[in-house]
Amino acid sequence: MILLIAWLVAIATVVLAYVIAGPIWVKRHSLRFRVGKTVRRTSGAYGEIAIVTFAAAMVWLIDSAGKDVSLGGLIADHPVPVTVAGILVGLVVYIHGIRTAFAAEPDERVRLFFTYLVYGIYSLTVFAIGTVVVALLVMQAIADTQTLSSLAEKAIAGLPAGAAGSDADLIRSVEFSYLDMQSLLSEAEDSMTPVFMFMAGIFAINLAIRLTPLRSLFINNAVLLTMISTLIGLLAVVAVGTWTYVGNYAAVITHYVDALDGLRPQAEAMQPLYVMRYSEIMVEMLDQKSLLSFVSRISSQWGGVAAGLGLAQWIAQQFNKPEAEESPGELPRAEGH
DSSP states (O other): OHHHHHHHHHHHHHHHHHHHHGGGTTTTSEEEEEETTEEEEEEHHHHHHHHHHHHHHHHHHHHHHOSSOOHHHHHHHOHHHHHHHHHHHHHHHHHHHHHHHHTSOGGGHHHHHHHHHHHHHHHHHHHHHHHHHHHHHHHHHHHHHHHHHHHHHHHHHTSOSSOOSSHHHHHHHHHHHHHHHHHHHHHHHHTTHHHHHHHHHHHHHHHHHHHSGGGGGGTTOHHHHHHHHHHHHHHHHHHHHHHIIIIIIIHHHHHHHHHHHTTHHHHTTSOHHHHHHHHHHHHHHHHHTSHHHHHHHHSSTHHHHHHHHHHHHHHHHHHSOOHHHHSGGGSOOOOOO
């Protein structure tokens, strides 16, 4: 409900801002597209609505994918930081907007002043949506660490601490703890899903900006925007991936293998068939500990979607026309956002 209200507010305010600005924003903030040899224009509000809609959809997907963190819970648990951040960003947005309005031509200042009063709400909402995405990723990573730590303790606790009653009892304990570990490792892999969704979303919006009239909204900065957003997405994947592998994957496997290794004197006295199974589990766990194994296990589903969209973005960058040919950057200067 919170996300729906924010999305509706953003759409209403951006449409009203374009109505108030009128012809002042037509020149530099309109969507440009070709129909045959003719260049046509339409209101930039459509593009901004598309962007905020896409951003809201990405928040919804990440919020749905998170098992322990939600948008409503995030706001309820951290009301003071959320309020302070909103006030600080609001000040920056409105100071910039008012300064831009009063730097315009005298006959445009009043109209732009009221335009930025309304458009500031849209800007603040878009910023909030972007911030929520990052906050959800961070808080979910922290929650995953706590969950995986509990699962690891359960798996290791399933191993016999002392002498087992029989070979069958020992190997039975090892088998069930091994199943618990596989469940844990699957949880660790699933913890990467939100960040891959984030990366896929960045690639998708970059493709839209590079290949559709949306790039007209960014003047000559479409290339820079896609490069920066791609870098942010890659850093997010690397950061969360490193956190997951080092803290929640390799470390847990190491702890588990050490516990299994402590059972080796008892395992050596077991029946050959049991010894073989014990050895298979040890070898399998050591193999899963490798970075290559971790990367291959998380590179499915949303990881594959992100990789495919990333490849599509790279191809688009190679064959796309320079932004200068399509953007209105060379048009007569008019004050806008």
